[in-house]
Amino acid sequence: MYAWIFRNLPGPLWMRILTALVLIAGVVLLLMNYVFPWFSEFSFLNPLTDSTIGGS
Amino acid sequence: MAATSRAAHAHRKVRTPGGRRRRRSPGQLIVQAAGELLITLGLLLVLYVAWELWWTNIDANNKQEQAVGNLFSEFDGPVAPAPEAADSAPDYGDPVVLPAIQQEGRTFAVVYIPRFGETYSRPVTSGVGTAVLDSLGLGHYPSTAMPGEIGNFALAGHRQTHGQVLDAIHTLVPGDKIYVQTKDGYYTYVYRNNQIVLPDRVDVIAPVPTQPGAVPTERFLTLTSCNPRFGAEERIIAYAAMDAWQPLSAGPPAEIAAQVAHNAEGAK
Numbered sequence: 337m338y339a340w341i342f343r344n345l346p347g348p349l350w351m352r353i354l355t356a357l358v359l360i361a362g363v364v365l366l367l368m369n370y371v372f373p374w375f376s377e378f379s380f381l382n383p384l385t386d387s388t389i390g391g392s
Numbered sequence: 393m394a395a396t397s398r399a400a401h402a403h404r405k406v407r408t409p410g411g412r413r414r415r416r417s418p419g420q421l422i423v424q425a426a427g428e429l430l431i432t433l434g435l436l437l438v439l440y441v442a443w444e445l446w447w448t449n450i451d452a453n454n455k456q457e458q459a460v461g462n463l464f465s466e467f468d469g470p471v472a473p474a475p476e477a478a479d480s481a482p483d484y485g486d487p488v489v490l491p492a493i494q495q496e497g498r499t500f501a502v503v504y505i506p507r508f509g510e511t512y513s514r515p516v517t518s519g520v521g522t523a524v525l526d527s528l529g530l531g532h533y534p535s536t537a538m539p540g541e542i543g544n545f546a547l548a549g550h551r552q553t554h555g556q557v558l559d560a561i562h563t564l565v566p567g568d569k570i571y572v573q574t575k576d577g578y579y580t581y582v583y584r585n586n587q588i589v590l591p592d593r594v595d596v597i598a599p600v601p602t603q604p605g606a607v608p609t610e611r612f613l614t615l616t617s618c619n620p621r622f623g624a625e626e627r628i629i630a631y632a633a634m635d636a637w638q639p640l641s642a643g644p645p646a647e648i649a650a651q652v653a654h655n656a657e658g659a660k
Contacts, residue, residue: 337428364439372443377522387558387618388520388531388548389627390594 444553448526452555455527457658459499459515464659467575469640471656473649487540487611487637488576493518494534501539502655503530503547504571504648507583508560513651516572520548529557533597537611539572540579540637546597546614551621551628558617561630562586570613570632571648577639578648581613581632588619588626596629610634 345352416424493500496519504513517524520531530549537543549557568583589596600606601614611634619628638645644652 337425367436367439368443368447372440372447375440376444386591386624387525387550387616387627389533389591389597389616389629 448554449556452527452529456515456529456555456557459517459528460502460513460655461659463499463502463515464655467573467640467656467659470643471649471653473643473646482638482642484577484638484642487579487634488639489541490538490574490576492534492538493532496521496534497524497528499528500532500574502573504573504651505564505568506647507564507568511651511654513648513655514549514555514557516547525550526554529555536597536614537599537608539574539613540577540611540634542611543599543608544597544601544612544614545572546616548616551617551619558615559621561615561617561628564630569635569645569647570615571645572613573640573644573652575640577637577642578645579611579634580636580645581611582635583630583632586628586630588628591624591627593627596627601629601631 342352342356345355347355490500497517499515499517501516502513503516506512514529516530516532517528518532518534520533524531525548530547533546533548536546539545551558551561564583564586566584570581570583572579572581587596587602593602595602595604596616597614598604598606599608599612600610601612613632613634615630615632617628617630618624619626636645643649
């Protein structure tokens with residue numbers, strides 16, 4: 337899958353490497369800012385963060 | 393001749409290991425796709441841990457600094473420390489107490505704990521829901537007392553992630569000062585002891601901690617956080633009792649004066 341994406345990026349090798357890096361950075365930012373915060377709402381997946389008394 | 397060409401043809405079909413782009417059998421394609429999927433999942437998990445343990449702190453620290461700044465813009469009073477009185481500290485009488493805040497998510501105080509570092513100052517916000525704790529740090533249990541009030545001023549905060557405001561809670565030493573600043577003044581609490589309990593022990597935030605139903609005569613402060621670090625099977629509780637009070641106009645206690653001045657600077 338990744339090889340296929342890389343082969344199908346346009347341009348010479350240096351540009352494809354650059355595009356790939358930008359794509360990776362975009363995916364990471366998307367995960368960090370939107371996907372992970374949403375995912376962490378499911379508290380059963382989140383063993384680190386409950387610090388209250390009486391379970392809220 | 394024919395034999396060699398057929399051999400060469402057959403050779404191509406078997407796929408040369410050195411060939412540039414090999415044609416793969418469906419089985420190989422499935423294995424490759426599964427492999428890439430597993431690598432992707434592994435990377436996602438690593439990234440999630442990085443988000444949880446690192447990114448959330450950056451995010452929350454920014455929001456908390458902002459909240460302290462916003463609150464400070466409502467404060468007025470000198471930021472230079474009160475001049476050391478020759479004989480004894482002046483008596484300011486009974487502390488002024490903020491009215492209870494019903495609305496969740498309102499920041500109303502700043503906590504200073506020099507044991508956690510000279511620059512440790514964190515906002516206190518009403519409510520202990522994830523919306524408060526995951527970004528604004530310390531949350532105030534709404535049913536408990538306000539700073540300086542007789543009873544128990546109880547706060548919750550994360551030990552890890554989201555600013556980890558109480559990461560160092562286990563390093564408190566009896567006698568350590570915990571300062572709370574509101575628009576009315578500075579309340580100095582003195583740390584007494586800690587306790588590790590199961591999460592259902594609601595009596596630790598009772599008006600007299602661990603004695604539900606008892607009528608309070610003292611002013612307590614209770615911090616709750618998760619225990620162990622990087623886990624939440626238990627809760628670590630830190631108990632403190634109020635020792636002194638001074639109005640905002642008297643200036644901050646000397647120990648936290650530098651950080652109060654820094655916060656006031658940041659609010660401008």
